[in-house]
Amino acid sequence: xxxxxxxxxxxxxxxxxxxxxxxxxxxxxxxxxxxxxxxxxxxxxxxxxxxxxxxxxxxxxxxxxxxxxxxxxxxxxxxxxxxxxxxxxxxxxxxxxxxxxxxxxxxxxxxxxxxxxxxxxxxxxxxxxxxxxxxxxxxxxxxxxxxxxxxxx
Amino acid sequence: xxxxxxxxxxxxxxxxxxxxxxxxxxxxxxxxxxxxxxxxxxxxxxxxxxxxxxxxxxxxxxxxxxxxxxxxxxxxxxxxxxxxxxxxxxxxxxxxxxxxxxxxxxxxxxxxxxxxxxxxxxxxxxxxxxxxxxxxxxxxxxxxxxxxxxxxxxxxxxxxxxxxxxxxxxxxxxxxxxxxxxxxxxxxxxxxxxxxxxxxxxxxxxxxxxxxxxxxxxxxxxxxxxxxxxxxxxxxxxxxxxxxxxxxxxxxxxxxxxxxxxxxxxxxxxxxxxxxxxxxxxxxxxxxxxxxxxxxxxxxxxxxxxxxxxxxxxxxxxxxxxxxxxxxxxxxxxxxxxxxxxxxxxxxxxxxxxxxxxxxxxxxxxxxxxxxxxxxxxxxxxxxxxxxxxxxxxxxxxxxxxxxxxxxxxxxxxxxxxxxxxxxxxxxxxxxxxxxxxxxxxxxxxxxxxxxxxxxxxxxxxxxxxxxxxxxxxxxxxxxxxxxxxxxxxxxxxxxxxxxxxxxxxxxxxxxxxxxxxxxxxxxxxxxxxxxxxxxxxxxxxxxxxxxxxxxxxxxxxxxxxxxxxxxxxxxxxxxxxxxxxxxxxxxxxxxxxxxxxxxxxxxxxxxxxxxxxxxxxxxxxxxxxxxxxxxxxxxxxxxxxxxxxxxxxxxxxxxxxxxxxxxxxxxxxxxxxxxxxxxxxxxxxxxxxxxxxxxxxxxxxxxxxxxxxxxxxxxxxxxxxxxxxxxxxxxxxxxxxxxxxxxxxxxxxxxxxxxxxxxxxxxxxxxxxxxxxxxxxxxxxxx
Numbered sequence: 001x002x003x004x005x006x007x008x009x010x011x012x013x014x015x016x017x018x019x020x021x022x023x024x025x026x027x028x029x030x031x032x033x034x035x036x037x038x039x040x041x042x043x044x045x046x047x048x049x050x051x052x053x054x055x056x057x058x059x060x061x062x063x064x065x066x067x068x069x070x071x072x073x074x075x076x077x078x079x080x081x082x083x084x085x086x087x088x089x090x091x092x093x094x095x096x097x098x099x100x101x102x103x104x105x106x107x108x109x110x111x112x113x114x115x116x117x118x119x120x121x122x123x124x125x126x127x128x129x130x131x132x133x134x135x136x137x138x139x140x141x142x143x144x145x146x147x148x149x150x151x152x153x
Numbered sequence: 154x155x156x157x158x159x160x161x162x163x164x165x166x167x168x169x170x171x172x173x174x175x176x177x178x179x180x181x182x183x184x185x186x187x188x189x190x191x192x193x194x195x196x197x198x199x200x201x202x203x204x205x206x207x208x209x210x211x212x213x214x215x216x217x218x219x220x221x222x223x224x225x226x227x228x229x230x231x232x233x234x235x236x237x238x239x240x241x242x243x244x245x246x247x248x249x250x251x252x253x254x255x256x257x258x259x260x261x262x263x264x265x266x267x268x269x270x271x272x273x274x275x276x277x278x279x280x281x282x283x284x285x286x287x288x289x290x291x292x293x294x295x296x297x298x299x300x301x302x303x304x305x306x307x308x309x310x311x312x313x314x315x316x317x318x319x320x321x322x323x324x325x326x327x328x329x330x331x332x333x334x335x336x337x338x339x340x341x342x343x344x345x346x347x348x349x350x351x352x353x354x355x356x357x358x359x360x361x362x363x364x365x366x367x368x369x370x371x372x373x374x375x376x377x378x379x380x381x382x383x384x385x386x387x388x389x390x391x392x393x394x395x396x397x398x399x400x401x402x403x404x405x406x407x408x409x410x411x412x413x414x415x416x417x418x419x420x421x422x423x424x425x426x427x428x429x430x431x432x433x434x435x436x437x438x439x440x441x442x443x444x445x446x447x448x449x450x451x452x453x454x455x456x457x458x459x460x461x462x463x464x465x466x467x468x469x470x471x472x473x474x475x476x477x478x479x480x481x482x483x484x485x486x487x488x489x490x491x492x493x494x495x496x497x498x499x500x501x502x503x504x505x506x507x508x509x510x511x512x513x514x515x516x517x518x519x520x521x522x523x524x525x526x527x528x529x530x531x532x533x534x535x536x537x538x539x540x541x542x543x544x545x546x547x548x549x550x551x552x553x554x555x556x557x558x559x560x561x562x563x564x565x566x567x568x569x570x571x572x573x574x575x576x577x578x579x580x581x582x583x584x585x586x587x588x589x590x591x592x593x594x595x596x597x598x599x600x601x602x603x604x605x606x607x608x609x610x611x612x613x614x615x616x617x618x619x620x621x622x623x624x625x626x627x628x629x630x631x632x633x634x635x636x637x638x639x640x641x642x643x644x645x646x647x648x649x650x651x652x653x654x655x656x657x658x659x660x661x662x663x664x665x666x667x668x669x670x671x672x673x674x675x676x677x678x679x680x681x682x683x684x685x686x687x688x689x690x691x692x693x694x695x696x697x698x699x700x701x702x703x704x705x706x707x708x709x710x711x712x713x714x715x716x717x718x719x720x721x722x723x724x725x726x727x728x729x730x731x732x733x734x735x736x737x738x739x740x741x742x743x744x745x746x747x748x749x750x751x752x753x754x755x756x757x758x759x760x761x762x763x764x765x766x767x768x769x770x771x772x773x774x775x776x777x778x779x780x781x782x783x784x785x786x787x788x789x790x791x792x793x794x795x796x797x798x799x800x801x802x803x804x805x806x807x808x809x810x811x812x813x814x815x816x817x818x819x820x821x822x823x824x825x826x827x828x829x830x831x832x833x834x835x836x837x838x839x840x841x842x843x844x845x846x847x848x849x850x851x852x853x854x855x856x857x858x859x860x861x862x863x864x865x866x867x868x869x870x871x872x873x874x875x876x877x878x879x880x881x882x883x884x885x886x887x888x889x890x891x892x893x894x895x896x897x898x899x900x901x902x903x904x905x906x907x908x909x910x911x912x913x914x915x916x917x918x919x920x921x922x923x924x925x926x927x928x929x930x931x932x933x934x935x936x937x
Contacts, residue, residue: 036175
C-alpha cells in the first residue's frame with residue numbers, strides 16, 4: 001500500500017505517495033520527472049543513479065523511497081544556478097569529459113561531493129571518489145581532468 | 154595557425170551541456186500517452202524442444218493487454234547477414250540458449266507484465282546441450298540448427314601467396330596458440346525502445362540503437378510492413394560498442410505489441426538481460442605459425458581460428474572473416490593462409506564489439522612478433538619498423554593503405570614513453586611492452602548486398618538566413634559524431650559552428666548505415682561536406698547573378714562573403730536585407746556582406762535553399778570469397794607502449810602508464826579523438842586483465858552484473874598519454890579517417906608484452922587475472 005512521504009529535492013519540498021518497495025531512483029524519475037538520475041543496473045553496481053542525500057553521495061537505486069522521507073536530496077537538475085551551469089558541469093563540457101553522457105549526472109554529483117569535503121583533492125583522491133561510478137566511454141582521464149580543473153580554480 | 158576555421162580544433166561538443174545537466178533524453182526518460190509496458194519471456198533452459206505454450210492464465214490477468222508468441226509473430230527469419238538469417242522473433246520449435254525469447258507481454262505496468270510472464274506455461278523437453286567449441290564439434294554432438302550440420306555456422310579458407318613454400322625459405326618458424334574470453338560490452342545504458350503504431354498504419358520506433366537504418370529494415374521485414382511505413386528515431390544512446398548495431402528482439406516484440414494493441418509499448422532490458430542477449434565479443438582460439446628471415450623480415454603467416462559463436466549467427470560471419478583479414482597489415486606479409494570456423498553452441502550469440510573480429514587476433518600475433526624479435530635479438534620496435542608498410546601499399550589480401558602514419562606512431566610512442574631507456578632495463582616485476590594495430594574507416598560494403606549510398610545528408614538554410622540545418626540519419630552514440638558533422642558542415646560552408654544546427658538519428662532524414670565499423674566520420678562526413686558545398690554553391694550562384702560577379706571570385710569564410718578580385722559594391726543587397734527587417738535592432742550597417750544576408754537574398758531569389766550530399770565507397774578489394782570483409786576506403790592505425798608492475802608473489806598486475814599514438818588522418822575535433830583513444834585503451838585494459846562472461850554447467854551466465862563482471866574503474870586506469878598523428882587521408886573528408894576502434898588494437902598485446910618483460914613468462918590466455926598470472930609464474934618456477 002502506498003504511503004505519503006515528504007522529501008526535499010533540490011531545495012523544494014515534495015509530498016509524494018510511494019510504494020513500500022519503490023526505490024528513490026524510481027520516485028525521482030517517474031513521480032517527480034527528474035530523469036537526469038539514470039538507471040544502469042538497479043543493483044548498486046554502476047553508480048549512474050547517484051544522488052546526494054543529506055550531503056552524501058548514494059546509489060539511489062539502493063535507497064527505498066520511504067528511507068528518503070524527511071531527507072534532503074540533490075540531483076543533477078539542482079546544480080545549475082541563474083548564472084548557468086555549475087562550474088563542475090562547465091568543466092565536464094569544456095574538458096570533453098562527457099561522451100555518451102549516461103554516467104555523467106552521477107559522476108558530476110560524486111565529483112561535487114568530493115570537492116565540497118575536500119576542495120583540493122589529489123588525483124588519487126579524485127579517482128577514489130568516482131570509483132563507484134562506472135564509465136565505459138572515456139577511460140576516466142578527462143573526467144579526472146575536469147574535476148582537477150575546478151579544484152585549481 | 155590552422156588552415157581551417159572550424160575543424161582540426163578542440164570544439165565544445167554540442168550535445169554535452171544537455172548531458173551535463175540531465176536534460177538529454179535517453180530512451181527510458183521518454184513516455185507517451187497511454188503507453189504500455191512490454192516484457193519478454195525468455196528460456197530458462199539452454200537447449201530444449203518446446204512441447205506447448207499456454208498463455209491462457211496470463212491473458213486473464215487484469216491489466217494484461219496482449220501476449221504474443223511465434224504463432225502471432227510468424228516465422229520470418231532475420232539476422233544480421235542475409236546469408237545467415239537464422240533467428241525468428243520467438244522460438245517455435247525449440248530454444249537454443251538460456252535467454253532465447255519465447256513470448257512477449259504488454260500490460261499496464263511492469264509488475265503486471267512480469268506477473269503475466271510468470272503465468273505463461275511452457276512445456277519443454279530438455280535436449281542435450283553443448284557449450285564449447287570442442288563439445289559442439291565432437292562427433293555425434295547435439296545439433297542446434299538442422300541446416301548447419303556439425304554446428305558449423307561459417308567457415309573461411311583463404312590463402313594468399315604460398316605459405317608452405319614460403320616457410321621453406323624461413324630461418325625461424327614459431328607457432329603459438331592464444332585464447333581470449335567472451336566479453337560483454339558493458340555499456341552503461343541497457344537497451345530499450347518505445348514502439349508506437351498509429352492509426353494510419355505507421356510505426357515509429359524510438360530505440361537505443363547504433364543503427365536506425367538496419368533496425369528500420371529488419372523490423373519492417375519481420376513485421377511485414379513497408380519500409381516506408383517504419384520510422385526509427387534514436388534518442389541519446391548510453392553507449393553501444395557494437396552490440397546495439399543490429400535490431401534486437403525487444404524492438405521487434407514492442408513493435409508487434411504496439412501494432413496489435415494500437416498503443417505505445419515501452420520495452421527495456423534489465424542488466425541481466427543485456428548479458429543474456431550478449432552479441433558482444435566472441436571467444437576466440439587462435440593458432441598462428443609465423444615464419445621470418447634472420448634479419449626479422451616477416452615471410453608468412455599460417456593462421457587457424459575457432460570462434461565460440463553461441464546459438465545464432467548475429468554478426469558472426471563478418472567476425473570470422475575479420476579475424477583473418479585484419480592481419481593482412483600493417484606489416485608487409487606476402488604469404489598468409491587463414492582457416493576460420495565459427496561454431497554454434499547453446500550459449501547466447503556473440504556478435505560485434507569494438508575492433509570487430511580483430512582484437513584477439515591482433516593480441517595473439519603481436520605477442521608472437523615480440524617472441525620472434527627476442528629470438529632474433531631484435532628490438533621489438535625495430536622489428537615492427539623493418540616490416541612496416543607505407544602509404545600506398547596494398548596487403549596480400551587486397552587492402553589498400555591509402556594513408557598510413559604507422560611509422561610516425563611508433564616513433565611517437567617510442568619517444569613519448571622513454572622506450573630506449575627502459576626496455577630491458579627495468580627491475581624484475583616491472584616491464585614495458587609495445588604493439589601496433591589498424592582498423593577500417595567504415596566497412597567497404599553494407600551488411601546486406603546493395604548499391605545503396607552509405608550516407609545521405611540534407612542541409613537546408615533557414616529562410617530568414619543565417620542558420621544551416623543539417624539533417625543526417627547517422628547515430629550519435631557518445632562518440633561525438635553530431636559535433637563532428639556540425640563542424641564539417643560549418644567548415645565546408647564557411648560559417649562559424651554556432652551557425653549550424655544539427656538533427657540526427659532519424660530514418661526520416663535519409664539513409665545512413667549508422668555507427669559501426671568506425672564509418673561515420675569518413676562516410677557521413679563526406680556526405681555532410683558535399684551537402685554543405687552544394688548549399689554554398691547555390692548561395693554564391695545567386696550572389697553572382699545579383700552582383701554581376703563570377704561565383705568563382707567569391708568565397709564564404711567565417712560567415713562573411715569574400716571577393717577575390719577587389720572591392721564589390723554590396724550596398725544594394727544590404728539595403729534590401731535591411732528593408733526586410735524594419736524595426737530589428739541587429740541589422741548590419743557596415744563591413745563585408747555576411748552569410749546571413751547572402752542566404753536571405755538567395756532564399757528571396759530561389760525559395761528554400763536545400764543542398765544534398767551522399768557517399769558510397771568505390772568498389773574495393775579483391776575478387777576472392779570474403780574479399781569484402783576488411784575492405785575500407787581508409788585505415789586508421791596506432792602504436793602503443795604500456796608499462797606494468799607485476800606483483801611476483803600474487804600475480805596482481807598494475808598498469809602504470811600507457812602511451813598511445815593514433816593516426817586518424819586529419820583530426821576534426823581533437824578532444825573527441827583523444828576521448829576515443831582513452832576509451833579504447835580502457836576497454837582493452839579491461840579485456841586484458843579482468844573481463845570474462847562466465848557460465849555454469851547449465852549454460853546460465855553467472856556474472857550477469859557489473860559487480861562480478863568487472864570493467865575498469867577510475868582506480869584501475871592509469872593516466873594515459875595520447876598522441877594524435879595526422880596523415881592526410883586522400884579518401885577522407887578533409888583528410889579524416891577512423892579512431893574509434895583502431896585505438897583498441899595494440900592495447901592487449903602491449904600489456905602481454907609488458908607482462909613478459911616484467912616476469913619473463915609468456916601467458917597465452919586472457920584475462921590476466923592474478924590467479925592465472927600466479928599459476929603461470931609458479932609453473933615457470935617449477936620448470937626451472
